[in-house]
Amino acid sequence: MSAISPTMLQHYHDHGYVVVPKLIAEQHLTTWVDRLAEIVEGRVPPSPGMLVMKDVMVAKGAVNPGSKMEAIAKIQDFESDPVLDSYTTHPSILECVETIVGKDVQTIHTMLINKPPHVDGRHPLHQDLLYFPFRPADKIVASWTALEPVTRENGCLVVLPDTHRGELLKHGNPEWDNLNAGYFGAKGVDASNRVHLEMNPGDTVFFHPILIHGSGRNRTEGFRRAISAHYSAVDVEWAWATEGAFGERRYRIVSGDKKGQFWSGERFKEGGLDPRTLLSSSEDLKSVESVKKRHQ
Numbered sequence: 001m002s003a004i005s006p007t008m009l010q011h012y013h014d015h016g017y018v019v020v021p022k023l024i025a026e027q028h029l030t031t032w033v034d035r036l037a038e039i040v041e042g043r044v045p046p047s048p049g050m051l052v053m054k055d056v057m058v059a060k061g062a063v064n065p066g067s068k069m070e071a072i073a074k075i076q077d078f079e080s081d082p083v084l085d086s087y088t089t090h091p092s093i094l095e096c097v098e099t100i101v102g103k104d105v106q107t108i109h110t111m112l113i114n115k116p117p118h119v120d121g122r123h124p125l126h127q128d129l130l131y132f133p134f135r136p137a138d139k140i141v142a143s144w145t146a147l148e149p150v151t152r153e154n155g156c157l158v159v160l161p162d163t164h165r166g167e168l169l170k171h172g173n174p175e176w177d178n179l180n181a182g183y184f185g186a187k188g189v190d191a192s193n194r195v196h197l198e199m200n201p202g203d204t205v206f207f208h209p210i211l212i213h214g215s216g217r218n219r220t221e222g223f224r225r226a227i228s229a230h231y232s233a234v235d236v237e238w239a240w241a242t243e244g245a246f247g248e249r250r251y252r253i254v255s256g257d258k259k260g261q262f263w264s265g266e267r268f269k270e271g272g273l274d275p276r277t278l279l280s281s282s283e284d285l286k287s288v289e290s291v292k293k294r295h296q
């Protein structure tokens with residue numbers, strides 16, 4: 001049975017997000033953190049298609065990390081790693097996802113965000129729909145699970161409630177000195193109503209892809225780690241005119257009759273949206289290209 005009650009579902013529809021306390025048991029969280037360590041410390045090779053991304057301040061030499069773990073900003077696209085993928089297919093997560101977007105879902109993105117101490121590590125306020133070719137937006141949802149206590153001090157998620165009812169905004173580099181590649185900020189955002197989501201290990205927030213959100217700096221000596229995936233219903237349409245800056249990707253169906261198959265809808269809609277028009281400058285495009293290159 002889904003951990004999202006009708007009242008919680010109403011909260012999601014009204015405000016664009018809902019936090020489900022203690023959704024994931026501690027033993028799973030430990031497994032995923034241990035796997036991160038194995039990959040980062042070179043004891044297990046990154047699985048095919050996985051991007052292990054250094055923090056920009058470490059990459060620039062502005063910070064000298066005290067350990068390999070302190071150097072990493074995130075792991076992206078971990079679905080070919082069976083240990084991390086057990087998050088993507090965790091029954092409690094899938095039940096909640098289906099409660100929100102309907103039966104039969106596929107994964108469209110996965111990541112483990114590390115946020116080490118001593119680096120900037122902030123994620124500007126943005127909308128995830130910027131990165132996804134599928135529509136309608138209501139059939140997409142993010143899950144984000146705290147792997148350790150997540151507080152204002154260590155850079156918890158920040159959301160702007162109700163903004164999921166707005167439009168997808170233009171995004172760009174907010175001109176911070178140390179912004180990780182591929183991190184963009186939505187333009188013209190009023191952040192005065194922001195809510196900080198402090199969470200305990202295993203707590204999971206589900207949020208809408210138009211909800212404006214981001215995260216703060218880690219001001220502690222510890223890590224702030226979270227594991228996250230995006231899902232959509234299988235019956236979505238491709239809205240982009242191009243394959244987009246993040247390249248060709250296969251979308252794996254994780255529930256329903258077609259479980260294990262890949263999304264087979266038509267790509268590249270004629271007259272559709274060119275996702276590059278959502279970025280405000282060619283410099284921003286270069287930043288996306290650099291992520292793409294490292295991913296190949």
Ligand SMILES: O=C(O)CCC(=O)C(=O)O
Nearest residue numbers: 113123128213214215226
């Ligand atoms: O975990 C974080 O710090 C921010 C994650 C996020 O907002 C994202 O990747 O879209």
